[in-house]
Amino acid sequence: MADKKPILIDGKQIAKDIKEEIKKEVAEILDHGQRPPHLVAILVGDDGASLSYVSSKEKQSQEVGFTSSVYRFPESISEQELLETIDFLNRDNEVDGYIVQMPLPQHIDARKIVDKIDPKKDVDGFHPVNVGRMVLSLPSYIPATPYGIVTLIERSGIETEGKNCVVIGRSDIVGTPVALLMSRKGEHRNCTVTLCHSKTQNIKELCLQADIIVVAIGKPEFLKADMVKEGAVVIDVGIHRIKDNSEKGYHITGDVDFENVSKKCSYITPVPGGVGPMTIVSLLTNTLSAYKHEFYQE
Numbered sequence: 001m002a003d004k005k006p007i008l009i010d011g012k013q014i015a016k017d018i019k020e021e022i023k024k025e026v027a028e029i030l031d032h033g034q035r036p037p038h039l040v041a042i043l044v045g046d047d048g049a050s051l052s053y054v055s056s057k058e059k060q061s062q063e064v065g066f067t068s069s070v071y072r073f074p075e076s077i078s079e080q081e082l083l084e085t086i087d088f089l090n091r092d093n094e095v096d097g098y099i100v101q102m103p104l105p106q107h108i109d110a111r112k113i114v115d116k117i118d119p120k121k122d123v124d125g126f127h128p129v130n131v132g133r134m135v136l137s138l139p140s141y142i143p144a145t146p147y148g149i150v151t152l153i154e155r156s157g158i159e160t161e162g163k164n165c166v167v168i169g170r171s172d173i174v175g176t177p178v179a180l181l182m183s184r185k186g187e188h189r190n191c192t193v194t195l196c197h198s199k200t201q202n203i204k205e206l207c208l209q210a211d212i213i214v215v216a217i218g219k220p221e222f223l224k225a226d227m228v229k230e231g232a233v234v235i236d237v238g239i240h241r242i243k244d245n246s247e248k249g250y251h252i253t254g255d256v257d258f259e260n261v262s263k264k265c266s267y268i269t270p271v272p273g274g275v276g277p278m279t280i281v282s283l284l285t286n287t288l289s290a291y292k293h294e295f296y297q298e
């Protein structure tokens with residue numbers, strides 16, 4: 001195994017394939033004289049990362065044939081005004097799904113905002129109704145990054161049944177849903193899952209038992225080669241911009257020491273080009289499901 005090259009999980013290509021599938025479906029919808037799916041993003045303030053994320057969502061929505069719009073608000077918007085906007089979007093029959101870009105300013109209670117979203121339009125899958133449905137294995141919107149991760153595993157044909165899966169990081173938007181999904185019954189699931197966090201005592205020992213490791217902790221190159229058994233599958237969720245002396249002045253790295261860990265893996269996601277491209281495409285998939293009322297009746 002040591003000299004064998006790992007299979008790189010090509011998130012870019014898988015995301016492109018899924019976008020093509022969505023585009024085809026939207027073209028058929030238009031051929032039938034129906035309106036296209038419509039995705040809205042609410043953006044508060046001018047945080048650079050949020051701006052670029054929302055503009056990518058807008059661009060990619062349009063690439064697959066959706067209509068999309070962005071509701072931009074200044075940092076000073078009140079919680080009440082934002083709640084009223086959400087109420088308006090909940091009632092607008094031309095809006096299939098919408099997201100509220102996080103983080104929100106300190107004076108706004110993000111929980112209150114998310115709770116106000118109509119679960120039928122909650123394509124980020126953060127509303128408690130959708131989280132509850134996911135826990136119960138009922139059809140629901142799965143948060144975009146975890147959805148992207150399980151789709152990568154599925155589409156790469158990685159065997160999961162009965163495998164030990166260690167997830168490092170327990171955030172509500174990545175680690176916890178990934179751990180839950182991998183432990184559910186069903187094809188490409190059925191793992192025995194261990195969810196690690198900052199209080200876990202023996203991460204190295206647990207990782208050494210793992211057939212699949214998903215790392216989402218936000219610490220550059222945290223997972224080292226001596227924590228990984230030969231032939232393991234490693235999914236790296238982290239994204240970090242590290243300053244260097246290159247022309248660009250930085251390079252991108254993940255939560256995994258890719259250079260050394262990859263030598264031991266059967267499959268591994270690169271950063272960039274692994275999990276990252278799957279996130280927006282999963283949001284598009286959720287929006288198409290919302291348009292088709294796949295999970296909720298009218």
Ligand code: NAP
Pocket residue numbers: 145168169170171172173174175196197198199200203216217218219237238239240275276279
């Ligand atoms: P987060 O909310 O900061 O959560 C980090 C988790 O890691 C927490 O559960 C924390 O434990 C745990 N942790 C921190 N240090 C640890 C340690 N030394 N040992 C074990 N566990 C530790 O992060 P997140 O939002 O899930 O994001 C994680 C990474 O994924 C970040 O790099 C982020 O940029 C990236 N990300 C990428 C995408 C994408 O599209 N590719 C999407 C979302 C996030 P506690 O709970 O005990 O504090």
